Amino acid sequence: MEIAEIELKGHIIDSDILNKVFDTIIDLNGDFEVKEFKIGKHKKDPSYARILIISEMREVLEDILTAVHNLGAIVPDINDAIWEEAIGDKIVPSGFYTTTNHPTFVRINNKWVEVENIGMDCLITIEGYRAICKPIDEIKRGDKVLVGRTGIKVVPPPRPREKNPFFGFMTNQVSSERPNISFAKKIAQQIVRIKEDEGKITVVGGPAIVHTGASESLEWMIRNGFVDLLLAGNALAVHDIEKSLYGTSLGMDIEKGEPTVGGNKNHIYTISEIIKAGSIKNAVERGILKKGIFYECIVKDIPFVLAGSIRDDGPLPDTITDTMVAKKMMREKLKYSNMVMMMATMLHSIAVGNMLPSFVETIVIDVNPLVITKLVDRGSIQAVGIVADIGSFLPLMVSELRKLVEY
Known part of the structure; x- marks a missing residue:
């Protein structure tokens, strides 16, 4: 028989780590024996467990040790x-x-x-x-x-010991039946708490923010200091600037919700205008771009990273077409984030999720529950998922945020 000893320390009971370790050992065809177990007597006291792992094969034991190591177990x-x-x-x-x-x-x-x-x-x-x-x-x-x-x-x-169930560790079940008004209030409250503590908030956004009519809500957040970093692709910027210049998003009149005659050319005109200006910042400084998400970023000096892809038209001169360069820049800027809000973008949400430490509060808002499931399955177990249309949820959340800060 192959035997190894491991130790677990910390809040291993209420964070469900101890059960996960036991399940992992059994699932990988091993056995275990608890040699020592001490339960913390008070709220802040850690617990301790010393466990023998037993297996018939060395290869299996190594697989078990690797799996439980990732859960926090250490070999003394x-x-x-x-x-x-x-x-x-x-x-x-x-x-x-x-x-x-x-x-x-x-x-x-x-x-x-x-x-x-x-x-x-x-x-x-x-x-x-x-x-x-x-x-x-x-x-x-x-x-x-x-x-x-x-x-x-x-x-x-x-798992946090203080009463904060919404942002508790590993509270990431996905459901479309949750009351959005309750979530909107809790997110708004947490945003205010983070900013009061001088924390940093990152938004990861997709173009649906614009063509569902939620862009003005994001503009308000940026203008009022509730966004410290914006991560997106070429599309969000193009849609946002098209709306600012022509009132359309991919040719669709945002206010009327109807296609415009010849409006499908507007996003090409948009790209051409920004390329002519040399950058989004230049377009703002020259008075070409007078409103919108990226206008607010420039005016408030909020950094943004636009990561390009093979699908992009143009792209805009601000878009980083070398994905490895974009990833490195995003990873560097994310180091200072306390909360990351991912809105209506599958690929960018999963990509950014892979870069985040597990202690960063992560909120995923998407109409497709698979986006949230994929993110969690890939290891971002701290992510809290909200299944909702961003066009309705973001204005609702900003409405609650405004109640807290506008006296």
Whole structure:
């Protein structure tokens, strides 16, 4: 028989981590024996469990250890983390350690060091006394890349002890039957709390914000300091600027909800006008663009990243067509976010979700429940999903937000 010992520490009961560990061991055809178990007596006291994992095969035991490690289990040892040098750019050593999106610590020279810029499905490199999370495209020849599990521990965020059930950890069930007015109020309250604490809020948006008529609500949020970063694709910017210049979105009159004669040309005219100006900022400064989401971003000096794709018309000069460059820029700017609100965009929501640590409050608003399910299934278990049309939900949420801040 193959045997290994693991330890679990923290709020392992109320965050359901202990049950997940037991289920994982059984699901992977292992067995376990609890050798020691201490339950925290008071609200802030952590619990502790020491567990033997038993398997008939070494390969199975290794699979179990890998799975429970990602849930926060550690193999008791006093050894430093192990690393090997990358033999070339984007070439990783055999047995490299793959990160989760949970806070992670690495033992270097007998001291635990928190990993910087943690994100899922990346690698960890050692630079002096620092441990840094990097995606494979940033690995360079000679980088010291961690291998194995020795000297590495993962700390999943606990379920908050204070009364805050909406943003509680792992409260991400998807349902279209939830009362949107209640959610709108709770999100608005949380936005105000974050800003009072000088936190940062990121919006990830799709073009449906414009053609469902919700763009003025997002404009209000930007104008009044409730958006610190905007991440989107070329389409959101084109639709927004088209609406500002011509009152249409893909030729559809936004106010009347009817197609306009020859209006299908408007988005091409829009792209041409911004290219002629040289950038969105230039268009604002020259008086060409006088309103809209991106007008407010320029006026309020709110950074935005437009990540291009093969579907784009134009694209606008502000759109980054090299997706790896766009991803790197988005990852860098996201480091300062306390809340990320994803609105009506499947691809950008999933992409940004993969870059976020699990302690960042994440809200996904989409009319398609599959968007929320895909995001959670890919590891963003902190995401709270709201199945709703952004055209109705965003104005509702902003209405609640205005009640809180406009006296």
